[in-house]
Amino acid sequence: MAAESKSDQPDDQQNVSEDHRLYWRKNLQLIAILLFIWAFVSFGLGLAFADSLHGILAPLPGTPLGFWFAQQGSIFTFVILIWVYAWRMNKLDDEYFTNGDE
Amino acid sequence: MEIQQWTAILVGASFLLYIVIALKSRANSTGEFYVAGGHVPPLANGMATAADWMSAASFISMAGLISFSGFDGSVYLMGWTGGYVLLALLLAPYLRKFGKFTVPDFIGERYYSQTARVVAVVCAIFVSFTYVAGQMRGVGLVFSRFLEVDITSGVMIGMAIVFMYAVLGGMKGITYTQVAQYCVLIFAFMVPAIFISIHVADWAIPQIGFGMDSPGQGTSLLQRLNGLHEELGFSSYTRGGGNTLNLIAITFALMAGTAGLPHVIIRFYTVPRVRDARTSAGWALLFIAILYTTAPAVAVFARTNLIDTVYTEGQFQSHESMPEWFKTWEGTGLIRHEDHNGDGLVQYVGAAAVDGEGQPIRNELTIDRDIMVLANPEIAGLPNWVIGLVAAGGLAAALSTAAGLLLVVSTSFSHDLLRKWLKPDLSDRQELMAARIAAGVAVCFAGYLGINPPGFVGEVVAFAFGLAAASFFPAIFMGIFTKRMNREGAIAGMVVGLVFTAGYIVYFRFLHPELDSAENWWWGISPKGIGSVGMCFNFMVAGIVRSLTADPPAEVVEMVEQIRIPEKP
Numbered sequence: 001m002a003a004e005s006k007s008d009q010p011d012d013q014q015n016v017s018e019d020h021r022l023y024w025r026k027n028l029q030l031i032a033i034l035l036f037i038w039a040f041v042s043f044g045l046g047l048a049f050a051d052s053l054h055g056i057l058a059p060l061p062g063t064p065l066g067f068w069f070a071q072q073g074s075i076f077t078f079v080i081l082i083w084v085y086a087w088r089m090n091k092l093d094d095e096y097f098t099n100g101d102e
Numbered sequence: 103m104e105i106q107q108w109t110a111i112l113v114g115a116s117f118l119l120y121i122v123i124a125l126k127s128r129a130n131s132t133g134e135f136y137v138a139g140g141h142v143p144p145l146a147n148g149m150a151t152a153a154d155w156m157s158a159a160s161f162i163s164m165a166g167l168i169s170f171s172g173f174d175g176s177v178y179l180m181g182w183t184g185g186y187v188l189l190a191l192l193l194a195p196y197l198r199k200f201g202k203f204t205v206p207d208f209i210g211e212r213y214y215s216q217t218a219r220v221v222a223v224v225c226a227i228f229v230s231f232t233y234v235a236g237q238m239r240g241v242g243l244v245f246s247r248f249l250e251v252d253i254t255s256g257v258m259i260g261m262a263i264v265f266m267y268a269v270l271g272g273m274k275g276i277t278y279t280q281v282a283q284y285c286v287l288i289f290a291f292m293v294p295a296i297f298i299s300i301h302v303a304d305w306a307i308p309q310i311g312f313g314m315d316s317p318g319q320g321t322s323l324l325q326r327l328n329g330l331h332e333e334l335g336f337s338s339y340t341r342g343g344g345n346t347l348n349l350i351a352i353t354f355a356l357m358a359g360t361a362g363l364p365h366v367i368i369r370f371y372t373v374p375r376v377r378d379a380r381t382s383a384g385w386a387l388l389f390i391a392i393l394y395t396t397a398p399a400v401a402v403f404a405r406t407n408l409i410d411t412v413y414t415e416g417q418f419q420s421h422e423s424m425p426e427w428f429k430t431w432e433g434t435g436l437i438r439h440e441d442h443n444g445d446g447l448v449q450y451v452g453a454a455a456v457d458g459e460g461q462p463i464r465n466e467l468t469i470d471r472d473i474m475v476l477a478n479p480e481i482a483g484l485p486n487w488v489i490g491l492v493a494a495g496g497l498a499a500a501l502s503t504a505a506g507l508l509l510v511v512s513t514s515f516s517h518d519l520l521r522k523w524l525k526p527d528l529s530d531r532q533e534l535m536a537a538r539i540a541a542g543v544a545v546c547f548a549g550y551l552g553i554n555p556p557g558f559v560g561e562v563v564a565f566a567f568g569l570a571a572a573s574f575f576p577a578i579f580m581g582i583f584t585k586r587m588n589r590e591g592a593i594a595g596m597v598v599g600l601v602f603t604a605g606y607i608v609y610f611r612f613l614h615p616e617l618d619s620a621e622n623w624w625w626g627i628s629p630k631g632i633g634s635v636g637m638c639f640n641f642m643v644a645g646i647v648r649s650l651t652a653d654p655p656a657e658v659v660e661m662v663e664q665i666r667i668p669e670k671p
Binding site for chain 2: 002018020023024027030031034035038042043046047048050051054057059060061062063067068070071072075076078081082083085086088089093097
């Protein structure tokens with residue numbers, strides 16, 4: 001893409017790489033947020049704080065909360081995280097790389 | 103009908119399905135053989151990835167493992183699913199954009215180095231073979247228990263099936279058989295799980311059932327199980343016993359290892375676009391999560407059923423009163439009862455058990471944890487066809503994973519070693535032929551390992567994850583996210599990560615197994631979790647070496663720029 005614009009429109013190349021930088025920064029921000037949640041539910045709620053959460057029976061009447069996060073909740077959260085990432089990034093792709101090229 | 107007839111019918115029908123698919127999807131070019139031409143729809147790739155990933159270990163062993171380890175088993179559940187988050191966010195979309203055929207391809211080109219490529223090839227082959235041996239053993243186990251053929255013929259039949267679709271169809275054949283295998287294995291896992299959940303907890307959804315009240319007991323199922331554990335001197339089911347840092351290290355090593363396993367990564371080369379790589383990761387984890395969130399429920403049901411069988415209303419039961427399944431599995435040697443005190447009762451107790459006078463009680467029952475899923479339908483008294491179904495599901499899980507791994511081995515030879523290194527003038531047809539021959543040889547070698555399993559298969563699988571975590575994952579991650587990472591840094595990092603991790607595991611598992619306990623481990627981290635530390639060393643060494651050596655060439659930096667953005671629509 002960059003090579004193509006280099007040959008005919010030198011001004012455009014500046015914009016494209018500026019766009020790329022912005023796109024990449026947004027991608028990194030999104031990754032940072034999602035990975036924070038990823039670590040919090042698994043290493044945090046599921047392991048490090050599991051013992052302190054043992055007395056809380058949630059979300060089901062018989063499951064200690066830490067145990068539930070370690071064996072159920074973290075996995076559900078992982079699935080949601082990937083779908084949120086796919087949905088946000090596919091939208092971001094459209095914003096930066098479909099409309100911009102028209 | 104008898105169990106054996108049902109098993110023969112269901113296993114036979116599923117094999118027939120795989121063969122039909124194999125014949126319909128022959129590969130005609132290396133592109134089709136390696137990545138199914140890059141035309142796999144994301145939903146289908148999600149199913150294929152799920153089957154590729156969920157091995158005999160996930161299907162047969164995991165629920166049993168959790169059943170016997172309770173809370174501490176969570177590391178496997180989180181480790182083997184959380185890796186997909188890393189894969190989907192940090193690796194898969196960019197590797198799809200890079201768009202070659204193998205993991206060593208990426209390492210070799212990103213680090214402009216034949217050495218890096220060869221290191222990656224050796225790791226990929228080692229990791230895949232260790233893994234495949236376990237699959238073939240699973241095939242043998244299912245055959246010998248349910249069809250009463252000996253393990254050798256069982257493995258031969260399995261090999262013949264894999265040979266058909268892996269050698270003829272390559273990735274194209276594997277992909278569509280894996281889609282079918284996913285359907286077979288998830289159905290086979292869920293049907294008994296739902297039956298047992300209704301039976302034990304009065305709920306059709308196992309994920310809900312295991313957290314609800316135990317019918318007629320006035321307490322929840324998990325509390326009741328914890329109570330039984332306390333009475334019998336086992337540690338609490340829902341509470342961790344181990345060192346938290348060690349559990350975190352193990353979980354992280356399994357996660358990074360999962361994300362770095364070549365047979366999983368190459369599945370993401372098969373979808374048409376970058377965005378499809380993201381959504382197919384979402385589908386894959388969703389399909390995996392169905393099994394992975396059911397397994398802990400099955401573990402609780404199985405554990406409760408097992409204890410209730412030998413210990414009813416506060417009394418150990420006599421060996422004569424044990425049900426049919428108990429005796430069948432005793433016949434295979436996988437359940438063993440040694441009546442130490444000669445009272446005819448089956449005393450199943452944990453380390454902390456004491457009798458009325460405070461004297462310790464000796465445990466008399468040994469159960470191989472691998473049988474829990476296979477025996478579960480019998481324990482719960484389910485109809486015979488369900489047992490046959492479980493056998494077919496276990497085989498689907500083992501064969502689908504074996505095929506994916508064998509493909510990695512074959513492409514590593516034909517593409518990375520021959521075409522890219524030793525004989526660059528190979529034509530596409532010759533390369534395809536080389537790939538088929540390599541796949542054929544790999545199938546036979548895997549079969550040999552299945553018939554004569556090295557005694558250390560279990561140990562070596564932990565090895566595979568540790569090595570993938572300490573080598574592939576950091577190398578690929580830095581290749582995408584740090585433009586300035588160079589050849590010297592990446593190779594130094596991989597070598598240090600590999601040598602440290604392998605050295606630690608070999609020292610504690612093979613050279614000095616007597617020292618393999620928490621007080622001797624560094625920072626209290628077990629060999630299973632040491633891949634996390636190896637990964638940190640990899641990152642540190644790579645960073646230091648990079649800062650002392652030359653920047654990567656401009657065309658490599660440009661390549662990284664290109665990987666980071668999606669393709670033109």
